[in-house]
Amino acid sequence: MIDKHDSARHPTLLAAAALVLALHADISFAQVSVPSPPKLETVTAQRGDLQQIVNATGKLQFRRYADVNVQVAGQIKDVLVAVGDAVKDGQLLMEISPAVRAQQVESSRAQMARLRAELADQQAQTDFAESQFKRQTQLKAQNATREESFESSRMNLSSARARMDSINAQIRQLEATLKADEESSLHKQVLAPLSGTVVALNARAGQTVSVGQAGAPLMRIADLSQMTVRARVAEVDVTRLKRGMTANFQTPGYPGRTWSGKLRQVIPVPAEGTGEQGKQTFYNVLFEVDNPEQELMSGMTTQVQFIVAQAKDAVLLPADLLGQRDAAGMYLLNVVDRDQRIVARKVKIGLRAGQQVQVLSGLAAGEQVLAGPAPTSALPPESDAPAGRP
Structure with a gap:
């Protein structure tokens, strides 16, 4: 504090103190009278990837697999693989004891030989019957034989030919049976139809099996x-x-x-x-x-x-910043520039996915977009920017 006696003795000090008080009052007045700029709520356009997707649920299943069954009836002699084993195409999986025995095949072959011998004998008898009938036919034309002899030769020829047809039919039937029996004896081994992994096994040693049996396959092999x-x-x-x-x-x-x-x-x-x-x-x-x-x-x-x-490395914005689309397919946004001025900007939108959209043109990454209504005081007098978000 400056004493009044000191003031009288020091007028210069009093003048200086008054000047300081005056300056302080001016500064305080200036700080109170200047209003704060309005705070703008903005969203920054950023770069990123955007995808439109369709969601679904599903299950995994085998791409390639083959079911293994037997080609002949019989009994499983041995199973050489287990579930989880890796196998190669053509690898031996099982051995079968066919129901058709070798003795049955030999018996069929012997019967075939007998039928062929009968066929040869019958062929000879048929040839003789044909010659007799031809002779009787010639004699009848010359009225040199009796009618009974002619008819008898004709009947003998017909009978011989019928026996020939019967033997040939038996031979064909036995050939089919013999072929099946021989194939059965050749399919005693069950081989892998493809390379893969054994994923199911329903076969065991001693099990009786048949061709085309119902139920689950004996084995399933899958390419994993x-x-x-x-x-x-x-x-x-x-x-x-x-x-x-x-x-x-x-x-x-x-x-x-x-x-x-x-x-x-x-x-x-x-x-x-x-x-x-x-x-x-x-x-x-x-x-x-x-x-x-x-x-x-x-x-x-x-x-x-x-x-x-x-879209890869696209300019992205929240979808809720968009309003109505105009006739040209554009959207109007309020963009805040570096000087905090609000400028109207038309943008073109591409993909939409979830809560984001891709900006194709009209806006660059890093630019600020007004998220809320634009304060009237923030709009420049010459600007025709919209007063709020479109």
Whole structure:
């Protein structure tokens, strides 16, 4: 504090103090009188990838497999593989003791030899009967034989020919039986029809089997190097799918992992149990996935994403920033420039996926788009920018 006596003695000090007080008052007045600029809520346009997808659930199944059964009736002598074994095309899987024994084949061959001998003898008798009939025919033309002799020769020829036909029929029947018996003896070994893994086995040593028996196959061999995904797609989405498009999927057995394939086929009939009595219609969609390590197994559940369209390194914005589209297909946005001025900007939109859209033109990555209504005070007098979000 400055004493009044000091003030009298020091007028210069008093003047200086008054000047400081005056300046301080001016500064405080200036700070109070200048309003703060309005705070604008903005969203930054960013670069990223965008995908339009169709979601579906599905199951893994074998791409290639073959069921193994016997070609002859008999008894299984030995089974040489087990479930999980890898086999090669043509590898021996089982041995069969055919129901047809070798003695039966030999008996059929002996019977065949006898029938052929009878056929040869009958052929000779038929040739003789033909010559007799020709002679009687000539004599009858010359009225040199009796009618009874002529008729007798004709009947003998007919009988000989009938016996020939009978023997030939027996030979043909026995040939068919003998062929089947001989083939049975050759199919004592059951071989693998393809290379793969034994995934099912219903055969055991001592089991009696027959050709075309009902029930489960004796063995199933599958190629596990490639699996098929059978996905169920709703009818509202299936028309968006095309052959060759990328399909990704995950399975609960391998959290965090994704497999990919190419769509092979849309089966053009409803999936079983759908589309009836008011039920939603689904269609089965197939695609393959490589399985070199045989990690994927038949029956696993899959969550599938079919990629309908995608954009790489695109300029992205939240879809809720868009308003109504104009006649030219453009959208009007409020863009905030570096000087915090709001400028109207028309943009063209491409893909839409979820809550994001792709900006094709009119906006660059890093630019700020006004998210809320534009304050009136923030609009420049000469600007024709909209007062709020379109």
